[in-house]
Amino acid sequence: MTRPIFIPLAVLGALLGVAAAGSSSALVTAPRPTIDVPATANREVAVLAGGCFWGVEGVYRHVKGVIDVSSGYSGGSASTARYEATSSGTTGHAESVRVVFDPTKVSYGEILQIYFSVVADPTLKDRQGPDSGTQYRSALFPTTPAQAKVARAYIAQLSSARVFNRPIVTTIEPFKGFYPAEREHQNFMARNPSYPYIVINDRPKVEALRRQFPANWRG
Template sequence: MALRDTLRPLLGAALGLGLAGALLLPRLPAFAEEAPRRLPEAAAPAAEAPGSRVAVFAGGCFWGVQGVFQHVRGVTNAVSGYAGGTREDAEYRSVSGGGTGHAEAVAVTYDPAAIRYDELLRIFFSVALDPTQVDRQGPDSGPQYRSALFPQDAEQARVARAYIAQLDAARAYMRPVATRVEPGAAFYPAEGYHQDFMALHPTHPYIAANDAPKLEALRGLFPERTTARPVLVNRPPA
C-alpha cells in the first residue's frame, strides 16, 4: 500500500537508486516465519442461530484478508475497514499513523448454515496470516497491523479464545499465537478505493508479493471451501 515498505527506500539508497528509483523496486515479500497449513478443526464448534451473521478479523493489510474471505464458500460479503478505535479516527491516513487504536480489519458476513464461525477461524489462522507475529504482518509493522479478532457476541468470544488455546496446546506453531481477542469494538468500513482491491488489482506488486500466495494457499489447502468467483463488496454471489 502507498505508505508501506519502509525498507524499499533504504534498499534503493544502498543500490544508489535514490528515492525515485526505490519506488520502482518490487514490493518486498511478506516476512512470515510460519507457512500456511491446514489446521485442525475446532474442538469447540460454534453454536449459532440460523440467519446471516458477521465476524470481524484483523491480520495485517486488509487487502489480503478481504481477498481470502471473498473466495470462501458461505461468505456473502467481506468489507475492508477499521476496528478498535473511534469513529472520528476511522480513516486511512489517521490509522496508518499507528496511534488510533484501530487495526485494519475485515467484516465478514456469512451464513452459519454453510460455514460456522469456528470454520472461518480455521481458514483465517491457516492461510490469511502468520498469527505468531506481534504488531506486524509481513512487511507492515505497527499496532494497526496487529492480529486480532473482534467478537460480535459472547459465543464468538468463547469460540475464538477456545480455538487459540487449542492451537497453543497442540503447539501448532513454533511460537505462541499472538492474536488478540478484543470484544466490543465497533467496525467502520474503509474508503471505497480499498474495497475489492485484490480482485480489482491482481497484478499490483504488493498483492502479487504478499497476498496472492494467501489465496493460492486457500485453494490448495481448502478446495472444498473455495469459490472461484469472489464475492465483491455489496454484491451478492452469482
C-alpha cells in the first residue's frame, strides 16, 4: 500500500519562516488543573483519531507512561472494520489508535495536550496532511464519562483562548468499540523508518514531541 508524499503545513511553515495557518506557533497550553481528573487506577485506555494511524501510533509510542499502542478503527461497526472498507469513507470508522496508559504517570489531559500540539491539526475537517475523507477526521472517542468531561472542557478552554487561528472542529464521539487494524499497519513507523510518507509526514511529529515535551519523552 502506498500513500502520497506531502510536506506538512507545519514543516513548510518552518521552512518559510511562518506558522501553519491553523496551528499554534508554540506549545498548546495544558488543561487547567480543574479540568484534569486524578488517577483512580494504574491503567486507562484512550482512543483517538487524527489522520493516518501510522503517525498517531508512532507519537504515542514515545510518550512516557504509555503501556501499549495499537492502530485500528473506531466509529463504525465490527463488520466494516477493515482497511479497504474504511478507506471508502462510508463506514463511519476513522483510522484510530488505542492508547493504554498509566494515569499515575501521564494523565488523559496530557494525552490530549500532546494530541493537539503535535499529533493533529484540529482545525481541519475530514482531512490531515495529504489524506482526506471522514476516515481521516480529527476525533476523540472517550472511553469513560470522566474522559468525555475532560475532552469537552479542554476543547472549550483552547477555543476560548483562541490558541488556533481557525475554529477547532475535532469531534467528541461516543465510543462504540475499537477494532485492531491488520498486522501490516501495526507499529508501521518503527518498522519502516525510511518509508517516504513516514519521513515527510510523521517523523516531524515525533521530533516535535521530543522537543516540546521533554518531561514526557521516552526514546
